[in-house]
Amino acid sequence: MTELKTGGSQGYLRIATEEAFSTPELIEAWREELELPDVDPGFQSLIGFYINHPAERPKFIYDRLADLGETRLADMDARGIDRQILALTSPATNVLRDADRATMIAETANDRLAEACRAHPDRFSGMAACAPQDPRRAAKEIERAVTKLGLNAVVINSHILGEYLDNPKFSEVLEAAEAMDAPIYLHPNTPPRNMIGPMLEAGLDGAVFGFGVETGMHALRLITSGVFDRFPRLQVIIGHMGEALPFWMYRLDFMHQAGIRANRYEFLKPLKKEKVSNYLKENFYMTNSGVAWEPAIKFTQDVIGKDRVLYAMDYPYQCPAEEVAKLDAMDMSLEDKKMFFQTNAERVFKL
Amino acid sequence: MTELKTGGSQGYLRIATEEAFSTPELIEAWREELELPDVDPGFQSLIGFYINHPAERPKFIYDRLADLGETRLADMDARGIDRQILALTSPATNVLRDADRATMIAETANDRLAEACRAHPDRFSGMAACAPQDPRRAAKEIERAVTKLGLNAVVINSHILGEYLDNPKFSEVLEAAEAMDAPIYLHPNTPPRNMIGPMLEAGLDGAVFGFGVETGMHALRLITSGVFDRFPRLQVIIGHMGEALPFWMYRLDFMHQAGIRANRYEFLKPLKKEKVSNYLKENFYMTNSGVAWEPAIKFTQDVIGKDRVLYAMDYPYQCPAEEVAKLDAMDMSLEDKKMFFQTNAERVFKL
Numbered sequence A, B: 001m002t003e004l005k006t007g008g009s010q011g012y013l014r015i016a017t018e019e020a021f022s023t024p025e026l027i028e029a030w031r032e033e034l035e036l037p038d039v040d041p042g043f044q045s046l047i048g049f050y051i052n053h054p055a056e057r058p059k060f061i062y063d064r065l066a067d068l069g070e071t072r073l074a075d076m077d078a079r080g081i082d083r084q085i086l087a088l089t090s091p092a093t094n095v096l097r098d099a100d101r102a103t104m105i106a107e108t109a110n111d112r113l114a115e116a117c118r119a120h121p122d123r124f125s126g127m128a129a130c131a132p133q134d135p136r137r138a139a140k141e142i143e144r145a146v147t148k149l150g151l152n153a154v155v156i157n158s159h160i161l162g163e164y165l166d167n168p169k170f171s172e173v174l175e176a177a178e179a180m181d182a183p184i185y186l187h188p189n190t191p192p193r194n195m196i197g198p199m200l201e202a203g204l205d206g207a208v209f210g211f212g213v214e215t216g217m218h219a220l221r222l223i224t225s226g227v228f229d230r231f232p233r234l235q236v237i238i239g240h241m242g243e244a245l246p247f248w249m250y251r252l253d254f255m256h257q258a259g260i261r262a263n264r265y266e267f268l269k270p271l272k273k274e275k276v277s278n279y280l281k282e283n284f285y286m287t288n289s290g291v292a293w294e295p296a297i298k299f300t301q302d303v304i305g306k307d308r309v310l311y312a313m314d315y316p317y318q319c320p321a322e323e324v325a326k327l328d329a330m331d332m333s334l335e336d337k338k339m340f341f342q343t344n345a346e347r348v349f350k351l
Helices: A024-035 A041-052 A056-066 A070-079 A099-119 A135-147 A168-179 A197-201 A210-224 A245-262 A276-282 A294-304 A321-328 A334-348 B024-035 B041-052 B056-065 B070-079 B099-119 B135-147 B168-179 B197-201 B210-224 B245-262 B276-282 B294-304 B321-328 B334-348
Strands: A015-021 A083-088 A124-126 A154-156 A184-186 A236-238 A284-287 B015-021 B083-088 B124-126 B154-156 B184-186 B236-238 B284-287
Touching: A015 A056, A015 A334, A024 A041, A024 A099, A041 A056, A041 A197, A056 A070, A056 B245, A070 A321, A083 A099, A099 A124, A099 A135, A135 A168, A184 A210, A197 A210, A197 B210, A210 A236, A210 A245, A210 A276, A210 B197, A210 B210, A245 A276, A245 A284, A245 A294, A245 B056, A245 B245, A245 B294, A276 A284, A284 A294, A294 A321, A294 A334, A294 B245, A294 B294, B015 B334, B024 B041, B024 B099, B041 B056, B041 B197, B056 B070, B070 B321, B083 B099, B099 B124, B099 B135, B135 B168, B184 B210, B197 B210, B210 B236, B210 B245, B210 B276, B245 B276, B245 B284, B245 B294, B276 B284, B284 B294, B294 B321, B294 B334
Parallel strands: A015 A083, A083 A124, A154 A184, A184 A236, A236 A284, B015 B083, B083 B124, B154 B184, B184 B236, B236 B284
Antiparallel strands: none
């Protein structure tokens, strides 16, 4: 493996677009939430594991999440990452049943994130957290984060206490993101209580499988419920190579249209752009977080568009330097690699 | 579009490997099951729709499912399909809470199917139905179907009243399939009660999305629970271009191994073949039912293997002649197309 360096000597900068951090306030709130009765089973499975487990992997991850300084920068240097686009780690405040506290934690996280970005403007950029549990304040926080803190995107860790963003109660949040021209990074969460059953029972509720189907479904719900007909300029970013939606595209189009024609569900109405795939190509960006795999990346570039596929590492959850080297070595033109690693991110996150 | 003909003049026969039929006994049992208290919500959503809805699509489908004679043969002729591999349509007997009745319906369906295959030996082949609700009798029926009826594969429509085939209670069924050298076609079902929640709420519980994630999860459970370490010669066929598991392959391997190393779930143990992908490549066949789309077919051929990707139409649920013409026109060598359309199926189903 050749040495990985920052600085762009290979012809492009490497901008990693789904990189996680935590705050002490969030970790404390998670610990308290885990002690409450009737805790969400996916949250218990995921965060109960990461916070308390003595194994090497969760310990490494928890130490790294907490750092927005020298350790993180050294890890980036060692992997040739020029810039991280930072997001408050999943499930962030989405699992907190106290909406006021969730809101305050998101606001504090944004202040801390903005500070780190100011301290290292050439290495860190960030996405705003918000707590959609209180849609009005979430909308206000998106506005503050963009106009005052310079955070040009929003991260929402999929379902909010089992509810989805197509629910009209969250309209203000989507409206604010669209108005601020801030894309929403729809990051995975574990499946909610009424979906997780057989995945939890088999140990497949987390990143290995449950994350992808939950978030893929959320993205799909946004499309089929008509969110992008209501907010046509809204852009959503999904990770993990589009949570497999590019691969499902043909079937999504066929069966969605068959269902519409048969009027199977009263509440599913024809879409303005007709096909699900039109929205995937015009209202979504997709990153390869967790999928350092040339075939899936190129497939997505081919069927969604090269200008909509972005590089992500998924630090600190998945950060082997070998993966960066493997992506550098993809059989892809330098021009396309530069879009993938650098210029698409610069455009989407207004760097 | 050029005329579609049977007979192989294009250099290969077209063998469609996931084609559905129904029996009057099954339809009657479904109607009665739908009237019982506490009916499975996915079954209610899917079959309640297909049986009773006046729209053109469900009516067309229900008429066609019932026919194993001239109408079906005419449809095959019009689409250039030389042979159908028939399977009792989903969810078949998997939803019936009366195990005896479920078993009898499966047995009768196999007799009817064998009769149709005898009547049209050059056009029809079939897979055996069984009711795993009574594992011992299901195992016996698999043996009878293979040795007496000439049905060389088994269809199981995913979860059985919310239970999965990795449950040790179903061991006899898997053992019989392995002993008879009969691959199991794991056909989709709607997600069970403890998974369907947010999909049903958004109208995404059926073939458009719920089918794929439920069945992909089932296939994955078989791997991660060690079914193929217990039954190493067992082969499983999954449709809909592998229910997207080929696309997820890199992430499945990475996160499964990370979970094993961290010992996150006590019941998840290391696998003999180590990686999930090794099982996908050695214990699975994948058909393109519902996915008449060159990019996804070629992707799967590339990452799983050309000898493991088979053609399917998904008649009568999805049967536009244009899809056959499109697949004929794929940019693929004649040799590879012949494997895809014909010779892989001949080998897997022992035609």
